[in-house]
Amino acid sequence: MMYKNKTVKILQGNEACVEGAILAGVRFFAGYPITPASEIAEGMAIKLPELGGVFMQMEDEIASMAAVIGASLTGTKAMTASSGPGICLKQENIGFAAICEVPCVIVNAQRGGPSTGLPTKPSQGDVMQARWGTHGDHPMIALAPSDVNEVFHVTIKAINFSEKYRTPVMLLLDEVISHMREKVNVPTREDIEIINRKQPTVTKEEFLPYKADQDLVPPMANFGSGYRYHVTGLIHNEKGYPTSNNKEIDQLIRRLTDKVELNKKDIILEENFLLDDAKIAIVAYGSVARAAERTVKIAREKGIKVGLLKLITLWPFSDVTIKKLAEQVDLIVVPEMNLGQISREVQRAAEGKCRVISYGRVDGELINPMEILAKVEEESKL
Amino acid sequence: MNNDITQYFRKEMFPHIWCPGCGIGIVLGAILREINSIGWEKDEIVMISGIGCSSRITGYVDFNTMNTTHGRALPFATGIKMANPDLKVIAVMGDGDCAAIGGNHFIHSARRNIDITAIIINNMIYGMTGGQYSPLTPTGRYGTTAPYGNIDQSFDLSALAASAGASYVARSNIFDVNQCTRFIKKALLKKGFSVVEIISDCPISFGRINQLRTPVQMLEWIKSISVPQKTWEKLSEDEKEGKIPTGEFLDLNIPEYTERYKEISMGVQQGRKEK
Numbered sequence: 001m002m003y004k005n006k007t008v009k010i011l012q013g014n015e016a017c018v019e020g021a022i023l024a025g026v027r028f029f030a031g032y033p034i035t036p037a038s039e040i041a042e043g044m045a046i047k048l049p050e051l052g053g054v055f056m057q058m059e060d061e062i063a064s065m066a067a068v069i070g071a072s073l074t075g076t077k078a079m080t081a082s083s084g085p086g087i088c089l090k091q092e093n094i095g096f097a098a099i100c101e102v103p104c105v106i107v108n109a110q111r112g113g114p115s116t117g118l119p120t121k122p123s124q125g126d127v128m129q130a131r132w133g134t135h136g137d138h139p140m141i142a143l144a145p146s147d148v149n150e151v152f153h154v155t156i157k158a159i160n161f162s163e164k165y166r167t168p169v170m171l172l173l174d175e176v177i178s179h180m181r182e183k184v185n186v187p188t189r190e191d192i193e194i195i196n197r198k199q200p201t202v203t204k205e206e207f208l209p210y211k212a213d214q215d216l217v218p219p220m221a222n223f224g225s226g227y228r229y230h231v232t233g234l235i236h237n238e239k240g241y242p243t244s245n246n247k248e249i250d251q252l253i254r255r256l257t258d259k260v261e262l263n264k265k266d267i268i269l270e271e272n273f274l275l276d277d278a279k280i281a282i283v284a285y286g287s288v289a290r291a292a293e294r295t296v297k298i299a300r301e302k303g304i305k306v307g308l309l310k311l312i313t314l315w316p317f318s319d320v321t322i323k324k325l326a327e328q329v330d331l332i333v334v335p336e337m338n339l340g341q342i343s344r345e346v347q348r349a350a351e352g353k354c355r356v357i358s359y360g361r362v363d364g365e366l367i368n369p370m371e372i373l374a375k376v377e378e379e380s381k382l
Numbered sequence: 383m384n385n386d387i388t389q390y391f392r393k394e395m396f397p398h399i400w401c402p403g404c405g406i407g408i409v410l411g412a413i414l415r416e417i418n419s420i421g422w423e424k425d426e427i428v429m430i431s432g433i434g435c436s437s438r439i440t441g442y443v444d445f446n447t448m449n450t451t452h453g454r455a456l457p458f459a460t461g462i463k464m465a466n467p468d469l470k471v472i473a474v475m476g477d478g479d480c481a482a483i484g485g486n487h488f489i490h491s492a493r494r495n496i497d498i499t500a501i502i503i504n505n506m507i508y509g510m511t512g513g514q515y516s517p518l519t520p521t522g523r524y525g526t527t528a529p530y531g532n533i534d535q536s537f538d539l540s541a542l543a544a545s546a547g548a549s550y551v552a553r554s555n556i557f558d559v560n561q562c563t564r565f566i567k568k569a570l571l572k573k574g575f576s577v578v579e580i581i582s583d584c585p586i587s588f589g590r591i592n593q594l595r596t597p598v599q600m601l602e603w604i605k606s607i608s609v610p611q612k613t614w615e616k617l618s619e620d621e622k623e624g625k626i627p628t629g630e631f632l633d634l635n636i637p638e639y640t641e642r643y644k645e646i647s648m649g650v651q652q653g654r655k656e657k
Contacts, residue, residue: 028465049647054464059490063457066450070430070461073448074469078461092451223446223462224469226425230392230441232449241395242441 003187011184013151013177014081017107018043019186020155021079025194026105027053028071028078030064032086035119036175037109040081061089069093069102073231075197075222077159081107084126085116087133094168095134096233098256101166101210101218103197105158108170109178112364121364122175124286124337130170131315137253139260141267142170142315146289148182154269154312160195161267165259166217172314174337176287176366200227210252211238216259260316269312270321274300278307280380281329283322283346285311287366288335294369299376306376314342319349326350331379335359335372355379383421387414390424395442399435403597405556405582406436409503412559413472414443416567427470430459432484434476435510435584436503453484456491459498467640471497472570477504477518481537485517488539492546492575496639499569500577502539505584513587520624524591540579544632549574551632555581557605558628565630574638581608581626 011019017040021029029044031037041057048055054071058064064080071078082090087108097104110126112118117125126133130142141161145154155171162169198219200207209229212218221227234242235249243249260267274296275281284292289310299306309325311318322345326332332354334343343358350356359375361367400406417427427445431437433452440447446469450458455473463471480488480502491498507525508514515525515532518539523532544551550572554562562580569576583589583600594600611629614622 028461030461049643049650052647052651054643056460056464058457058460059486062454063460063487063490066454066457067461067464070448070458070463071465072461074462074465076465078465093454096451223428224426224466228424228444228446230447230449232441233451234449239394241392 003185003191005188005191007186009184009186010181011148011152012039012179012181013148013173014039014109014179015043016148016152016184017081017155017171017173018047019184020152021105021159022047022051023189023192024156024159025077025196026079026159027051028068028076029054029080030056030058030067030071030078031080032058032061032064032082034083034086036111036178037081037083037086037107039178040107040109061086062092065090065093065106068104069097069100072102072104073223075225077103077163079105079107079159081109083109083111083119084113087126087129091134095136095138097168098134098138098140099233099235100231101220101256103162103166105162105169105171108172110172110174112362118364120175122287122337122366123362123364124174124288124341125362127172127314127338128341130172137257139167139256140170140315141165141167141260141313142172143269143312144172144286144314145177145312146286146310148177148180149184150312151177152184152186156192157269160193163197164195164217165263166197166220167260172286174287208238209240210236212255212259216255216262264316267313267316268318270318271310271312273308273310275307275309275325277305279305279329280331280333280376281307281309281325282372282376283309283311283332283334283342284336285314285342288337291367291369292335292372295372295376298369298373304376304380311342317345317349322346322349323351323353326353329354332356333359333372333376333379335367335375337361337367383418385418387411387418390414390417390443390445392442392444398442399438401586403583403585403600404435405505406439406503408556408559409501409562409580409582410439410442412563412566413501416563416570419567420570422470426468427472428459428462429472429474430455430462431474432476432479434479434508436474436476437479439474453479453482454487455479456484456487456498456500460491460496463496463498463640464643467497467644470570472499472501474501474503476509477502477506477539478508478516481517481539489542489546492543492548492577494639495547495549495574495636497573498575499572500575501566501569502577502579503582504539504579505582505588507584507588509584509587513591526591540577540631543577547575548577548632549634549636549638550576552577552630553579553581553626553628555604555608555628556583557601557608561628568633574634574636
C-alpha cells in the first residue's frame, strides 16, 4: 500500500486490530475476557479513555453485544471482540443488530471448537457460524485477513462496511493471526478512506427511520438528535413500528438480504496469485492463505501450474469468481482449518465445472505449505 | 404547562395490545405524568425495554425508544448511557424479563450504579406467553407450568437491587398510584441506578389460574398482600408469610458510573497532554 506518510510498527494481530479500529473511528468497545481475543479488549481499555471514547468490560458476552448496539445508536462507532464460546452468546443480539440495521463490528479470534474446545489453538471452524449463527434469514458480511498488516487494513474495511450498509460485520481472525507479531504499515488518518453512516436529510416530521434509499440502506439518525424513532427486533415497517402485514414483512427481509447481496462487487475482497495460466487452483483464506501462497511458489518451481485465489471476504461468497475459476482449471483444492465449511461453498459455486477437493485439518495445528503441496500432487495425479 | 400526557403517545400505534384490566397502563400513566412534571424534553429521553407485555410500552411513547431482546434492556441502556451520558435513560421491564433471563444484567447494572432508572412491572407471571411461573411467582401459587403449585422460592427483587449497589430502591403497587408515582419521580431524578418495583396485576394469565379472575379481585389481593415497610418490620415471621413490604428501601447519594468514567478518562487525557 502506498501512503504519503506512514509509520512502521511491529504489532501483534490483536493490536493491529485495535489500531485499525481506532483509526477508523471506533470510540466504543464492550467486551468480556476470552482467549485468544483478550488483547483487543486490553488495547481498547488503554487507548479509548485517552481519546474520550468508552471501554467497558461487561458482565457477559450477551451484555457486551447489547452495549455495543446501544452505543452505536447514539452515533458512536462501536465494536466487540471474542472467540467461539463468546460468539455463540452474542448471536442473539447480532440478529438484533441485523434486523434493526445497527452498524457494529464483531471480531472473532477463532479457536478450536465446539464448546470450550481448544482455547489456545487456531481454527477456522466458525466460518459457517459467522454466516448463519443467528436465526432467521439475515444479511452478513464476514472478512478474514491472512496476515497482521492485513488485519489492520481489513479492520478498517469492516468498520466502513458496517457503517455503509448499516449491518453487523464479522471480522474473522484466528489464534495464530491474533497472536503473531509482524510489520504493519500504519497510515495517517488522511491517507485512508473512512465511511460514516448516512444521516437523514429530510425534516424530523418527514423522517421514516426504515425507509431505504436507492442503495437499499436507510439513513440513520442518532438517538438524542431530535429524530425520535422506535427500534425493535420485531419485524417492522418503514416507520419502525411492528407489523404483521405480509407485504411489509417480505419487503424488510428481502431488503436486508439484498442490500448486501446486490452490493457484492463493493464488498467482495479477493486476491489472485499466479492464477493466469493455472490448471490447478488453491482457494484459501485467513492464515492458511499464507501457507497456500508458499505452496504455489514451491509448486511452480517444480513446474506444476498452480495458482491461489485468496478470499478476504467470505460472506457474501465469491460465487462469480469461483465459477469462472472452475471453468479455467481442472482442480480446486480448498485447505482450511475445519472439515470443509468453505470447500462446500466452493463446490456449490463451481457448479460441477471442475473437481473440488477439501483438505481439512482440525487438530489445532496450522496447515503447512508442504502438506497442501502433497495434497495438490496427490489429487493432480488422479 | 401542558399536563395532558397523551402528548407523549404515538397515537397511530393505538389501540394497544394490553388486556382489559391490565396494570401496565397505570404504570405508564405514572411514568408519563412524572416525566411531564419534571419537564424533560422528548428528544433527551431514551426508553428501553426487553420482551414481554410490559416491554411493549416503548412502542407507544414518542421518545427515542427501543424494544430489545429478552432480559437485555439494561445492557443496551448501558451502552447508550455510556456513549451519551446527557440522555435520560429509562428501562422498563417485566418480572420474568428482569429477574430471570435478565437477572445478571440487573445485578451488574446496580453494581456499577449507572444513572439509569429501572422500572419493573411485577405481575408475578409470564403474561405474554400465557401464564408460566416466573421467579416472582409466590411459592404455592399456580402457573401453566406449575399446575400443581409453584415450589420455587420467589425473589425479593428490591432487596437484591439494594444489596447489589443501587442508589435508590423502592417498591409500590398499582393500587397505591400516588405512592407509585412519587417513587417513580424520585427514581427518575436520582443520579445513579434507581429501581422502582411495581406490583401489578394480570387477571388473564395470573388471575384465572389463581382464583383471582377479575381485575378488581386482583387489585384487592395486591392491596391485601402489600404491607408498608414500617409495619412489616413489626410483623412476626408467620405474619410476614405471603405478604410483600412496600416503601422506599434505599436512597443514597453515591458516586455514579458515567461520572466516574469521565473522571478517569479526563485524568488520562490530562496526563497525556502533560507528557
